[in-house]
Amino acid sequence: MLFNSTDFAIFLPVVFILYWFVTHKNLTIQNLLLVVASYVFYGLWDWRFLSLILFSTLIDFFVGISLSKEEDKNKRKLLLWTSILVNLGFLGFFKYYNFFVDNFITAFSLFGTTFNAASLNIILPVGISFYTFQTLSYTIDVYRKNLTPTKDFISFAAFVSFFPQLVAGPIERATNLLPQFYKKRHFDYEKAIDGSRQILWGLFKKIVIADNCAIYANDIFNNYETYSGSTLLLGAFFFTFQIYGDFSGYSDIAIGTSRLFGFTLKKNFAFPYFSRNIAEFWRRWHISLSTWFRDYVYIPLGGSRGGAWSKVRNTFVIFLVSGFWHGANWTFIVWGFINACYFLPLLLLKRNRKHTDVIAENRVFPNIKEILQIATTFFLTVITWVFFRAKNIKEAIFYLEGIFSESLFTIPTIITAILLLKIGIIIIFVIIEWLQRNKEHALEFSVSSKHRIWRWCLFFMVIYAIIVFGAKPQEFIYFQF
Known part of the structure; x- marks a missing residue:
């Protein structure tokens, strides 16, 4: 369902009326309404992909609960990697399978070897890059003990599938959005x-x-x-x-x-x-994605700490990964590479926060x-x-x-x-x-x-x-x- 469509012009006031005038007395029912509305909103594109959102929701919900009960470091890491591999596995298959297959074939053809591996006619689920990163942020924050895992499945499902930002962001952190589902909302004119x-x-x-x-x-x-x-x-x-x-x-x-x-x-x-300058541009453009990569990739790599080589490496990693996140095409990787080249002199000269x-x-x-x-x-x-x-x-x-x-x-x-x-x-x-x-x-x-x-x-x-x-x-x- 498009925001700029007649369908949404009908959908929004109907959900609004049900939300504030029918379900407002019971927080759980109100959150359940948001889950149902969000699944309808997404399902109108292709109902088959609702199973991906539901599966991702179930995985991260139970991983979060398991992390709260587990103190063994190795088992906690296993739980974290279960969430990461499942979520990125879905994302990788639907978004990047054909890219890797086609480039694998091309690479070997340069050496005279021919493969007949066929590309699949895979439909990219709308918004998969956004809700995948959103659920991953929850698991990682729970693993880091920055967030208490929820036992309220309906609230968690509403957080994952919240229809206003489900398919194209902002990529919300669980630390900001999830607690809002626990509290009774009052209409503010x-x-x-x-x-x-x-x-x-x-x-x-x-x-x-x-x-x-x-x-x-x-x-x-x-x-x-x-x-x-x-x-x-x-x-x-x-x-x-x-x-x-x-x-x-x-x-x-x-x-x-x-x-x-x-x-x-x-x-x-x-x-x-x-x-x-470019550093300021990236603080102002797609802020939710930039800060996601900063907190979950750039800083764990060492950020801007360390020597010049570490700064160069981390800068190129973050921009190349950001480029690849946007799509399975070398153009996006080059786009990220050029932005890294723009940004790096500012970082090395300590002018990136000017x-x-x-x-x-x-x-x-x-x-x-x-x-x-x-x-x-x-x-x-x-x-x-x-x-x-x-x-x-x-x-x-x-x-x-x-x-x-x-x-x-x-x-x-x-x-x-x-x-x-x-x-x-x-x-x-x-x-x-x-x-x-x-x-x-x-x-x-x-x-x-x-x-x-x-x-x-x-x-x-x-x-x-x-x-x-x-x-x-x-x-x-x-x-x-």
């Missing part, structure tokens, strides 16, 4: 209103920004051989805003929807395209230095997104060669009035986000009556844009990951 605004902004990002950028990005990337360098650069810019609007839009809808039900999810995007504040705080405009920093970081990011979007490495290289050709300094061949209008909307979108960069989301406002008319004008403009520029609902990009 202000929280619900702000959640509704965040949903509205998420829909604007997805429908108006991402889906409209996708029209041009798809055309240019699919026909890159025929376009000039300036047009190819424009296509890369369109994809840059497409993936941001698409993914951060999903996170906004997920967080806003959770607030309607009395839950607080962690922020997943913090206006990343206003970053002053920008932790809000840019141009208490100022409307950035200074010249900040503008250059933002522009440089944004351009470097645009280059890496070419690898992320391309079908293969060869296509990405040819695409970049096309950009940096003499035709870069020509007028793009696809310029039309409607294209200029949509570019204008993107500029307005960026301005709104800039003005609200110190907030949780762009439509967050205080309850004071000041500028109320202007706020309502903005809300109606956003709704109008969604209606006018909305077309057939498109899937979110990160569903494929």
